[in-house]
Amino acid sequence: MEPIIALRGVTKSWGGGRAAALAEVDLEVSEGQFVCLCGPSGCGKTTVLNLVAGLEFPTAGEVRVRGEAVRGPSPERTVMFQESALFPWLTVRRNVEFPLEVAGVPRAERDARVERYLKMVHLWRSRDSRPHELSGGMRQRAAMARALVSEPQMLLMDEPFAALDAQTRDVLHAELERIWLETRKTVVFVTHNVREAARLGDRVVIFGTRPGRVKRDLTVALPRPRGANDREVATLAAVVERELEIEIEKVIREELDDAWTPAGGAVPGGARSDLGGGI
Amino acid sequence: MLFLAVLGAIWAAASKGGDAFLLPGPDDVLRALVTATRSGLLPRAVLRSLGRLCLGYSVSLAGGVVLGVCLARVRVVKDTVGVLVLGLQAVPSVCWLPLALLWFGLGEAAIQVVIVLGSLLSITLATESAVNTIPPLLLRAARTMGARGLVLWTRVILPAALPGIVSGARLGWTFAWRSLLAGELLFISGGLGQVLEIGRELHDMALVLGVMAVIVALGLATDRLVFGLVEDRVRRAWGLDRS
Secondary structure: OOOOEEEEEEEEEEOOOOEEEEEEEEEEEOOOOEEEEEOOOOOOHHHHHHHHHOOOOOOEEEEEEOOEEOOOOOOOEEEEOOOOOOOOOOOHHHHHHHHHHHHOOOHHHHHHHHHHHHHHOOOHHHOOOOHHHOOHHHHHHHHHHHHHHOOOOEEEEEOOOOOOOHHHHHHHHHHHHHHHHHHOOEEEEEEOOHHHHHHHOOEEEEEEOOOOEEEEEEEOOOOOOOOOOOHHHHHHHHHHHHHHHHHHHHHHHHHOOOOOOOOOOOOOOOOOOOOOOOO | OHHHHHHHHHHHHHHHHOOOOOOOOHHHHHHHHHHHHHOOHHHHHHHHHHHHHHHHHHHHHHHHHHHHHHHHHOHHHHHHHHHHHHHHHOOOHHHHHHHHHHHHOOOHHHHHHHHHHHHHHHHHHHHHHHHHOOOHHHHHHHHHOOOOHHHHHHHHHHHHHHHHHHHHHHHHHHHHHHHHHHHHHOOOOOOHHHHHHHHHHOOOHHHHHHHHHHHHHHHHHHHHHHHHHHHHHHHHHOOOOOO
């Protein structure tokens, strides 16, 4: 089957090619898949999401959605951010209605859809509240309803739960999984939290850094719904964690100076500190 | 309230002890105000001045918001008009009077020009900064939901900037008020400024002080009642005042 998202040889660099956020990334996502992009900060996972969203454009290579090159943002590819990005001057209901109004959906259908999705995220009772009256978790629920209401081809999520406390996050994981099972949307979910990736994804794509590239691509065949504390999830998270440690150490090594030694010894010392022992 | 009472008492004492001609007491001022109101001079002048102010202020509010938005979002405008606006902001509005009088003659148009020039720029600058400080995330989110062009402007950018624009409008109102009186002092304008002038010519210091009191009262009232309430409501609705 043709992939819904296809990145081919995508390179993205900043400042005239000095720093490469992404180097020659190939990635395909098939319809209905829940893909988690996981990696240390600066690995370009968010850049991948922005490229698919059409908020940024590749320096080289191409990004295609259903075979068509991405030329800009589209309501078919809605994005959820770490902050809810709800409009503070609108009530929850009007916020969720906003994408439908922009698309010119008739009044009656708008009302029905807003109700359906607000109920799906359990916010129907708070429909007339303003965003600043809600808790962080409720704001993200509202943002989720707003992202789903236009019934897009895919949902792009950029660390949507990273700013929430652990309990709220667990609840929202379960909610997201339930909604995903209900709607079977294609989801691209960016996170640096390995447990979250293992908990949610059908597939976990691990990114390496400097330059950003795909390091490993794991298929997760665990049954759903999954629990936050399932042993299989924990085992998988440990595997992902191990992969990431190496990358994270690389980042820290670069950010700090040579005197820092990794505790786990996962990375052999750099050429400067091992006295050329590898010759 | 207590503060005002104390101030009034000091004023009364000062006028008793000093020169009652140059500094009339509160009772004289009150009497002058009553006389001026009875004769119809004061009410007419207030209406005239407020009418003028509303016209000039509406023009600068509309113009200021449009110009401010252009400054914030259109590169070319920023690089050309932006510098001019910043520079002219330093010019007190009264400085425009000689020019306005020569260009537009001793009449209504000259006063309006002074009002507009006095308040437009501060509204422009406030609007520009309000638009510039909209969180970029909101604009990104709006774009991913398909908002573009006019819809992006009217449904996202302007509402997001509204609290800042309202503050700017409030500031602009006080500038407009000052410019108006400066303009009215100059000729037979029929406004409050002219009543001040009449008081000066008749050596009626009680009337002069009375008119000043009216100006203060009107300024405070519009600022508190109109702009204060609007600003409060907007800030609360936008979730900016979380106490």
